[in-house]
Amino acid sequence: MTLALTMGDPSGIGPEITAAAWHALRTTGPAFVALADPVLLGAHAPVRVVAHPGAAGFADAIPVLPIDLATRAIPGTPNPANAAAIIASIEQAVRLAQSGAASGVVTNPISKAVLKSAGFPHPGHTEFLAALTGTAGHEIMMLVCPELRVVPVTIHVSLRDALDLLTTEKIVEAARTAHAALRRDFAIENPRVAIAGLNPHAGEQGHMGTEEQLLIAPAIAALRTQNIDVTGPWPPDTMFTAAARKKYDVAICHYHDQALIPLKTLDMWGGVNVTLGLPIVRTSPDHGTAFDIAGAGQANPASLIAALRLADEIARNRAR
Amino acid sequence: MTLALTMGDPSGIGPEITAAAWHALRTTGPAFVALADPVLLGAHAPVRVVAHPGAAGFADAIPVLPIDLATRAIPGTPNPANAAAIIASIEQAVRLAQSGAASGVVTNPISKAVLKSAGFPHPGHTEFLAALTGTAGHEIMMLVCPELRVVPVTIHVSLRDALDLLTTEKIVEAARTAHAALRRDFAIENPRVAIAGLNPHAGEQGHMGTEEQLLIAPAIAALRTQNIDVTGPWPPDTMFTAAARKKYDVAICHYHDQALIPLKTLDMWGGVNVTLGLPIVRTSPDHGTAFDIAGAGQANPASLIAALRLADEIARNRAR
Numbered sequence: 353m354t355l356a357l358t359m360g361d362p363s364g365i366g367p368e369i370t371a372a373a374w375h376a377l378r379t380t381g382p383a384f385v386a387l388a389d390p391v392l393l394g395a396h397a398p399v400r401v402v403a404h405p406g407a408a409g410f411a412d413a414i415p416v417l418p419i420d421l422a423t424r425a426i427p428g429t430p431n432p433a434n435a436a437a438i439i440a441s442i443e444q445a446v447r448l449a450q451s452g453a454a455s456g457v458v459t460n461p462i463s464k465a466v467l468k469s470a471g472f473p474h475p476g477h478t479e480f481l482a483a484l485t486g487t488a489g490h491e492i493m494m495l496v497c498p499e500l501r502v503v504p505v506t507i508h509v510s511l512r513d514a515l516d517l518l519t520t521e522k523i524v525e526a527a528r529t530a531h532a533a534l535r536r537d538f539a540i541e542n543p544r545v546a547i548a549g550l551n552p553h554a555g556e557q558g559h560m561g562t563e564e565q566l567l568i569a570p571a572i573a574a575l576r577t578q579n580i581d582v583t584g585p586w587p588p589d590t591m592f593t594a595a596a597r598k599k600y601d602v603a604i605c606h607y608h609d610q611a612l613i614p615l616k617t618l619d620m621w622g623g624v625n626v627t628l629g630l631p632i633v634r635t636s637p638d639h640g641t642a643f644d645i646a647g648a649g650q651a652n653p654a655s656l657i658a659a660l661r662l663a664d665e666i667a668r669n670r671a672r
Numbered sequence: 673m674t675l676a677l678t679m680g681d682p683s684g685i686g687p688e689i690t691a692a693a694w695h696a697l698r699t700t701g702p703a704f705v706a707l708a709d710p711v712l713l714g715a716h717a718p719v720r721v722v723a724h725p726g727a728a729g730f731a732d733a734i735p736v737l738p739i740d741l742a743t744r745a746i747p748g749t750p751n752p753a754n755a756a757a758i759i760a761s762i763e764q765a766v767r768l769a770q771s772g773a774a775s776g777v778v779t780n781p782i783s784k785a786v787l788k789s790a791g792f793p794h795p796g797h798t799e800f801l802a803a804l805t806g807t808a809g810h811e812i813m814m815l816v817c818p819e820l821r822v823v824p825v826t827i828h829v830s831l832r833d834a835l836d837l838l839t840t841e842k843i844v845e846a847a848r849t850a851h852a853a854l855r856r857d858f859a860i861e862n863p864r865v866a867i868a869g870l871n872p873h874a875g876e877q878g879h880m881g882t883e884e885q886l887l888i889a890p891a892i893a894a895l896r897t898q899n900i901d902v903t904g905p906w907p908p909d910t911m912f913t914a915a916a917r918k919k920y921d922v923a924i925c926h927y928h929d930q931a932l933i934p935l936k937t938l939d940m941w942g943g944v945n946v947t948l949g950l951p952i953v954r955t956s957p958d959h960g961t962a963f964d965i966a967g968a969g970q971a972n973p974a975s976l977i978a979a980l981r982l983a984d985e986i987a988r989n990r991a992r
Contacts, residue, residue: 552927616909
């Protein structure tokens with residue numbers, strides 16, 4: 353099976369990490385087809401324009417389903433004129449996955465600011481993919497590195513808004529979705545779910561905040577009635593140590609940085625973003641377009657390579 | 673010179689980690705005098721009751737300035753009856769440091785709940801030490817491990833209260849105090865101070881929160897006028913990676929877990945708590961009383977050993 357890899361912002365590091373990922377995976381797989389500009393990608397690696405996804409000849413060249421750019425991409429200088437091509441690449445990748453022609457979608461980084469200036473109404477990839485697949489509102493982000501899996505219940509909102517938006521229902525839905533994904537996509541028979549506290553020391557019995565008692569404990573109780581192996585609320589600062597990480601398969605976190613700080617501190621370049629709650633398989637590297645180093649040959653492809661490998665693993669687990 | 677080491681809660685892991693620290697340091701130093709119950713400590717290591725602090729004979733036994741317990745300490749079962757002894761140990765250690773008889777104070781863990789039930793009005797060690805030394809309100813907590821130094825601007829309050837309490841003035845004071853301490857106590861000539869953002873991605877130009885623009889940027893501007901090498905606001909999730917940590921000497925963080933999650937994720941047992949803004953040198957291990965394992969011989973003394981070494985290093989730097 354072949355994965356569909358989107359172009360991402362063509363002025364970012366997408367083209368060079370795509371080429372580097374192909375070099376790393378060309379003989380071992382997983383194979384992918386790039387939905388990209390063949391000229392731009394061809395500057396970094398051998399490419400072959402194809403009409404349909406397929407793994408044949410992957411060892412010799414990157415198969416490319418061509419997407420025309422409106423204007424030449426200049427590394428480090430994003431151009432909203434190319435927004436339509438960036439979006440078309442994502443849409444086509446999703447269609448390939450929906451039809452079964454691709455086993456999953458892996459997305460290169462996009463710039464929200466660039467797409468927004470071209471009228472793109474979604475906050476990011478994740479929400480756009482949910483809209484394209486008819487599952488808007490059910491998308492859940494999981495970040496995965498070899499040492500840790502985390503799911504933030506609230507994501508791209510201010511910390512103050514995160515506190516206002518957090519509810520027992522959202523915690524329960526994030527934990528249930530993560531639990532189901534660990535079973536189906538990660539082949540973990542009885543996933544252990546750890547729920548973080550929100551406040552220092554998980555509130556110390558209400559001395560430093562009451563969300564643990566008012567929001568989080570009821571979520572844990574509700575999850576227990578659904579036969580989910582769940583623990584918490586854990587003191588946030590000690591739940592990501594090596595010893596603590598052995599006690600769970602996923603940590604449910606309440607705000608962006610509670611999830612992202614430990615993950616990126618442990619593994620800046622190996623982290624993968626997995627979207628749960630979609631009918632299709634979707635992963636991405638967990639870094640951005642890196643316009644500041646685009647074209648300089650310094651970009652690290654590790655996260656994209658890990659994203660391709662994980663998408664393939666999830667697709668295989670789903671096909672069992 | 674000799675450090676003054678308090679007893680901490682005698683039902684916690686204090687006695688056993690004190691003995692283990694003495695075993696680790698007895699020939700190399702730094703030497704310390706324990707302000708503790710000699711019978712309790714004597715169950716774990718050889719002790720010698722002394723009338724004054726002094727390093728002589730440290731290799732043979734732990735020098736102990738005796739503090740009588742009101743009742744026998746049972747490991748794992750704290751007793752408020754011993755609160756007066758716990759507090760007396762801290763008060764005497766501070767007096768020794770103030771008089772110059774000790775080079776600094778290192779504190780074993782206490783239980784806030786136990787002391788509170790005995791009428792102790794302070795939220796913890798740090799505030800008590802500030803009150804004892806006439807510097808209440810100026811105490812700043814710094815956490816140090818070999819990989820990272822962090823200063824939380826707000827500490828033991830709920831996350832919601834932390835957002836309400838954060839001000840430009842507090843950020844400036846924390847950064848100034850940390851900068852001065854790095855020069856005087858850590859012998860770093862031109863300390864580089866990194867200020868964290870508060871919101872995901874440091875707010876992305878106001879798209880996800882405005883504290884970066886309203887509170888943090890003005891603090892950075894004010895610090896620059898004081899010739900402090902300051903950078904920020906940094907996106908919180910990527911500022912603790914190995915590459916990012918090379919770019920600063922201390923990270924100023926806005927809430928407890930923003931500082932503590934990366935530190936404990938990197939180094940659960942080597943972290944040291946240093947109180948800045950006091951006239952005396954004070955460090956402590958950055959873990960608690962661990963009543964659940966007290967007396968079981970499982971306690972890890974690494975943080976206490978690191979705290980003793982760091983207090984000695986700070987005292988030597990101040991004496992230069």
